[in-house]
Amino acid sequence: MASAHSDELTALKILVAGGFGVGKTTLVGSVSEIRPLRTEERLTAASVPHDDLTGVTAKRTTTVAMDFGRITLHDRLALYLFGTPGQDRFWFLWDELATGALGAVVLADTRRLADCFAAVDYFEHRAIPFVVAVNCFDGVRDHTAPQVARALDLDPRVPVVLCDARERASGKDVLLTLVEHVAARAA
Amino acid sequence: MTGDPRPGPAGPPERYDDAAGPLVRLYAMTRGRARPATAERFDLMTAVHPVPTYRDDPPLPPEQRALLTRCRHAPAPVADLASDTGLPLGVVRVLLGDLLTAGLIRVTAPATTRPGPHRPSPAVLQEVIHGLRAL
Numbered sequence: 287m288a289s290a291h292s293d294e295l296t297a298l299k300i301l302v303a304g305g306f307g308v309g310k311t312t313l314v315g316s317v318s319e320i321r322p323l324r325t326e327e328r329l330t331a332a333s334v335p336h337d338d339l340t341g342v343t344a345k346r347t348t349t350v351a352m353d354f355g356r357i358t359l360h361d362r363l364a365l366y367l368f369g370t371p372g373q374d375r376f377w378f379l380w381d382e383l384a385t386g387a388l389g390a391v392v393l394a395d396t397r398r399l400a401d402c403f404a405a406v407d408y409f410e411h412r413a414i415p416f417v418v419a420v421n422c423f424d425g426v427r428d429h430t431a432p433q434v435a436r437a438l439d440l441d442p443r444v445p446v447v448l449c450d451a452r453e454r455a456s457g458k459d460v461l462l463t464l465v466e467h468v469a470a471r472a473a
Numbered sequence: 474m475t476g477d478p479r480p481g482p483a484g485p486p487e488r489y490d491d492a493a494g495p496l497v498r499l500y501a502m503t504r505g506r507a508r509p510a511t512a513e514r515f516d517l518m519t520a521v522h523p524v525p526t527y528r529d530d531p532p533l534p535p536e537q538r539a540l541l542t543r544c545r546h547a548p549a550p551v552a553d554l555a556s557d558t559g560l561p562l563g564v565v566r567v568l569l570g571d572l573l574t575a576g577l578i579r580v581t582a583p584a585t586t587r588p589g590p591h592r593p594s595p596a597v598l599q600e601v602i603h604g605l606r607a608l
Contacts, residue, residue, distance in 0.1 A: 299517065323562070
C-alpha cells in the first residue's frame with residue numbers, strides 16, 4: 287500500500303446514512319465543504335408510483351442528488367463524505383457508494399430509532415465498519431449511548447456516540463470515532 | 474419554466490429546471506450513450522490526471538474541456554469532477570471514457586474497487602486521525 291505521501295491521491299470514502307430528516311445533510315455540511323452530486327437514474331417500474339409524473343409522462347429518468355463533501359487533510363489526502371439517499375427506492379445507489387468505503391456513520395434520532403435499522407443491517411451484512419451517532423436535536427439528550435446500543439442490538443464493539451450534527455466539533459468527533467474504530471479493527 | 478434553455482458553460486443553474494428537469498437533454502452531450510465505451514468504469518474515487526501534452530486542438534466540447542480544466546493542477550476523483558462541473562455522474566463517466574480513449578487523461582484506480590470495505594494501511598489511518606484532530 288502506497289503511503290499517502292507518494293504523488294498519488296489518497297481519497298477515502300465515508301458514508302453518512304440514516305433515516306429521512308435525521309440530519310445527514312446537516313452533518314456533512316458542518317464538517318466539510320458540502321456540494322451536490324447529481325446522478326441521473328433510469329426510473330424503474332417500481333419507483334414510478336412514488337414520483338408524480340403527471341404531465342411529464344415522457345420522463346424516464348430522474349435526477350438523484352446526494353450530499354457530498356470533501357475534507358482536505360493535506361494536498362494528497364482527503365476524506366469524501368457521501369450522504370446516502372434516504373428513500374428506499376435508491377438502495378441500488380448504496381452498493382456503488384459502499385464499494386471500497388472506509389466506513390460509515392449511521393445517524394439516529396431516538397424519537398424514530400427504527401428509521402436507522404435498514405442502514406445498520408446494510409453495513410453489518412457487508413462487514414463495513416460503522417459507528418452510530420445519535421443526533422441530539424436541540425441539545426435534548428434523553429437517551430444514553432448504552433440504551434441506544436441495546437435498542438439497536440449492536441455488536442458491543444460498535445461505538446455509539448451522542449452528537450449535535452450542527453456543530454463542527456461534534457461532527458469531527460464522530461468522524462474521529464469512526465476512523466479510530468476502523469484502525470482498532472484492523473489492528 | 475424558469476431557466477434559459479441555451480446551452481451555457483457547465484453548471485447547474487442553466488442546466489436544470491426544478492419542474493422540467495434537465496434543460497439540455499443530458500445524454501445529447503454523450504450522443505445517447507449511458508455508459509463509457511471503455512473497460513474503465515470510473516469509480517467515484519478513481520483519480521483522473523490530465524496528460525500534460527494536451528493542447529486544445531482540435532477544440533473539445535465545453536463539457537470535456539471543463540473536466541480537463543478541473544483536474545489540471547492536481548488529480549481529482551470522479552466524484553469531484555461531477556460535483557464541480559454540475560454534470561450528472563453518468564454523463565461524466567461517458568465523457569471521461571472519451572477523454573481516456575483519446576489519450577487525454579490517465580486514471581488511477583482507488584486502492585480497491587471490490588465490494589465491501591477498504592482498510593488502508595495503519596500509517597494512512599494514523600495520518601487521517603492526526604489530520605482530523607488538527608482541523
